[in-house]
Amino acid sequence: MMQWIESPDGVCRFCFLARKKNGSAVYRNRCRRILRPIFFEKAPHVPVPIWAMIIVKDKEGEMTSERMHRSAEKLFEKMGWL
Secondary structure: OEEEEEOOOOOOEEEEEEOHHHOOHHHHHHHHHHHHHHHHHHHHHOOOOEEEEEEEOOOOOOOOHHHHHHHHHHHHHHHOOO
8 A cells, every 4th residue: 555745855755664563573674675676666767756655554474575566566557657
């Protein structure tokens, strides 16, 4: 899930939120490490700079690295960044 606003300073910024109820600290940090390069790679292609909060909803046992990549790609398609 992603929430965003248009950037008031013209720079894309992303934050990644994985809550304690999703899993251990290791899992939450892994989610951030996987998502960070995916989103920052797309930042130069975003037509209008945004500030975005990406929220990880899946629990530790449900999410894999491959699934996280697919979810990000679906989000990019929905936003028109591909």
